[in-house]
Amino acid sequence: MAAVSDKKSVSDSSTVEDNASFTERFRRGDLFSDKCPSRDVLKHITSRWGVLILVALQGNTLRFSDLRRKIKGVSEKMLAQTLQSLESDGFVLRHSYPVVPPHVEYSLSTLGEEAAEQVAGIANWIEEKMPQISEAQRLVAEKRAAEE
Amino acid sequence: MAAVSDKKSVSDSSTVEDNASFTERFRRGDLFSDKCPSRDVLKHITSRWGVLILVALQGNTLRFSDLRRKIKGVSEKMLAQTLQSLESDGFVLRHSYPVVPPHVEYSLSTLGEEAAEQVAGIANWIEEKMPQISEAQRLVAEKRAAEE
DNA sequence: CAACGATACTTACCTTTAGTAAGTACGTAC
DNA sequence: GTACGTACTTACTAAAGGTAAGTATCGTTG
Numbered sequence: 178m179a180a181v182s183d184k185k186s187v188s189d190s191s192t193v194e195d196n197a198s199f200t201e202r203f204r205r206g207d208l209f210s211d212k213c214p215s216r217d218v219l220k221h222i223t224s225r226w227g228v229l230i231l232v233a234l235q236g237n238t239l240r241f242s243d244l245r246r247k248i249k250g251v252s253e254k255m256l257a258q259t260l261q262s263l264e265s266d267g268f269v270l271r272h273s274y275p276v277v278p279p280h281v282e283y284s285l286s287t288l289g290e291e292a293a294e295q296v297a298g299i300a301n302w303i304e305e306k307m308p309q310i311s312e313a314q315r316l317v318a319e320k321r322a323a324e325e
Numbered sequence: 326m327a328a329v330s331d332k333k334s335v336s337d338s339s340t341v342e343d344n345a346s347f348t349e350r351f352r353r354g355d356l357f358s359d360k361c362p363s364r365d366v367l368k369h370i371t372s373r374w375g376v377l378i379l380v381a382l383q384g385n386t387l388r389f390s391d392l393r394r395k396i397k398g399v400s401e402k403m404l405a406q407t408l409q410s411l412e413s414d415g416f417v418l419r420h421s422y423p424v425v426p427p428h429v430e431y432s433l434s435t436l437g438e439e440a441a442e443q444v445a446g447i448a449n450w451i452e453e454k455m456p457q458i459s460e461a462q463r464l465v466a467e468k469r470a471a472e473e
Numbered sequence: 474c475a476a477c478g479a480t481a482c483t484t485a486c487c488t489t490t491a492g493t494a495a496g497t498a499c500g501t502a503c
Numbered sequence: 504g505t506a507c508g509t510a511c512t513t514a515c516t517a518a519a520g521g522t523a524a525g526t527a528t529c530g531t532t533g
Contacts, residue, residue, distance in 0.1 A: 206455035211398030250359030267461025307354035313415025
């Protein structure tokens, strides 16, 4: 791979403007442009377990094992990994008590609560509209089958 | 693997209630329970390119190549694949004109527009809050470095 | 009093998914 | 007539995700 720069290169999106600094060009994120750091944030937030973690932590503090039990099907590896990425973005707060056996509590920062509100929007919408979605899926499958 | 059933098994979530039918138990989706079909819908909608496709198509009709150009960095393979999954869920409508070279238009169904509104929520939030997020990331990294 | 399970992780391994590059069939522009 | 655009699909490879087991220490149970 061509050595571009350790940060995501500046050459991108809508024509080559000038070499304004990276942070300046993307002060407001632009999700449609490749290499904009907002893409990574979107990836973290909308990751398979990211959404569920944010919703689960919305308004409460939970231990690692509480989250594991609440979010059915998540592996410890992915739970730890996703919590770490959300913590790096400043959405999740981690408080570890120096006791044994370990006791770690997770909660949301102010920024995290805001993000959680947004993702709760899709989460609730999907849960509510699930009957219609199932019906729509059925209709599409039916139509496909009809078109031989 | 134990042969359970071709559909996602019924044994799950909050204690074994009874063997009420699959569709009945999950009429309203439950994203926290493994095996609930709403998980798949969430996966499609919040997939890396799913979010961007929904936002891009919100309110307009675009051709395959329009989407490819708009959503920078998406490969043709993933664009096609994600459009197909969104079409299967009934969110995206595909209209193909029988001409050569091919001409295919994509737009959103009513259900798709609703979904797009929700994902646009996070998308806009991320773009707006990107400066604060970057700052938060910096602070976390700093604190981590300080803790040796 | 010695296994057993719970705590919050990490690591090695394997499978699934995503990304890259090229091919397809045909038409238009240069 | 060579190159490019259209909307894909297919093979290959790289990265991500899932599974299972290990870690150190304590409380419960038999």
